Amino acid sequence: MTQPSDTSRPSGGHRSPVAAHPVTSAVIAILILASIFFAVWVPLFASATPKIGDFPFFYAYLLIYMPVLGIVMWIVIMLQARLRPRAGAERRAGADGGEVAR
């Protein structure tokens, strides 16, 4: 929505984070969409085999999905942090360290 006015501006300054990092933004979008898609596209995993331990594939798949999702979400958050303007990122890093100590 704000893109048109952004492109008319010189690079740097107030460019939108998405326009400034197209690859990172695309990776974020793909990771989020994929993590939704692979959980709701049932034909992909609605089968009893291959069994994982004693668990039919259908049941094991969604259980294993959870920790994988946690990791993917973590990657997305890290990538989103890279989209932030640099000054903000530095201040944030300082504040994060402080929060752990608290």
Place this chain on the structure above:
Amino acid sequence: MSNVNAVTFTIVVVLFLVVTLTGFAAARWRRAEDMLHLNEWGLGGRGFGTFVAWFLLGGDLYTAYTFIAVPAAMFGAGAVTGYFAVAYTIIVFPIALIFLPRLWSIARVHHYVTPADFIRGRYGSRGLALAIAFTGILALMPYIALQLVGIQAVLTVMGVGTGSGNTFVKDLPLFIAFFVLAIFTYVSGLRAPALIAFIKDTLVYLMIIVAVLYLPTKVGGWGHIFSTAEAHMKTINPATHKPTGVFIPTTGNSQLAFSTLALGSALALMVYPHAVTAVLSTKRRDIIKRNMALLPLYSIMLGFIALLGYVALTDKVTAANVKKANNAQLAVPYLFQHLFPSWFTGIAFSAIVIGALVPAAIMAIAAANLFTRNIFKEFFKPDASPRLETKVAQWVSLIVKVGALVFAISLPKTFSINLQLLGGIWILQTFPAIVFGLFTRWFHRYALLAGWLAGMLYGTIAAYNVSTPTASHWGGSVNTLWGHTYYIGLTAVILNVAVTVVLTLVLRATRVPAGTDETSQPQYTADPADTPPPAPAAAVLGSDVSGGDLP
């Protein structure tokens, strides 16, 4: 009360007392100078960090729905109506990561307490804000009622109060539990469930780890459990002449029901007022994001709890008990009672009861915040002081619980999971206004209102018309449309969006006033804690570039 196990009963009572004392003591936790402010009572001072937020959100989102309703649905009908919850709690996090940080930022900059506050500020529309507030309160009723049903299930299996034919005496322990909950919520506000959530989660994790490692070995191992469940789901139900349930959804219709239930529930969860309340109580924007990566840890647990429904099916004594009581809700409590030593049954039962009390408290607070901010203050007393606001919210939190009791008593309890899905149908209708509104002002306020009305009407009527052999109305949450089976919530919200888009085009073409927007684009990514205190930079920036955001 002759068949009450003394050890189990004592442990539940003792842990309940501990929780009650914690609830009252919470009023002193992180004490603020002026507690009679809605920011304090209703949002815990907006100061919770990652650690507390993890417990609070976990305590908030994983409810009696998780511990009683999901395994009951697995026990009764298998994968589609039960195991979809696992897919649902997977996709809720990526979806939430898209919009919750924006909601947090805009609420922090403008001091919004409820989702309807945001709607009021974004669209300048009291009517739309009222619709959102009303829907929030309405949708929370069956969800709180579900918590009551969960507590009731545990009490029934414990044998407390069932000896009497008198309804009042029968439900007396439930009334006592809810009365205590109501009082400490009144006194301590959001601090009470936040502090109790620590106890809840410790007990729940203990219960689950032991249950998952110990129970399958007692009934013959996971292989036997799955083959028993598969065989059971294939047997023909004499009432419907159809298979009892679905073990693995292989037909197109069962897959569609599974996906739409998961997707609809996930879209609904984070626009529920109690989820928003917990989100807004956090200190920093990053805390929300971090929790979207940490909370899936909780969902692994949900997956295993769901499978306890199959374990209950495999244990012959439990299956017989449930059949005799004709109430699938009792599956997990009966399972614990039969296979755990009585002291551990006490711990597990406490975990379920407390696991219902924590979210019920947060839901009551969220509903109270909505009523106070968006109905009482907006329409009856615009000059209400923060002190009066807090007083009103405290009283409303009590009234809301009575409303939930009515829901719990009047709706059929055969599948309590429907209580949550029914609330989901309604709350989903607020999704377009809230979530689309976080990204764009293109949608017209009156179009959103009309879309909301269409979705509410269709969803309610469709849900009312769902019948089963045992219940003529409110029998389920999926219906068949053009030969396919969908979650009503999702079809209703699609209708909602369609109406909204068409009317927006019409209203924009005819230049109907769109209302003033008090927010600006940079405020949606702001964290006031990032900026030096003297200059609220987000607000300053906002006035500079707000032109780009107006229609």
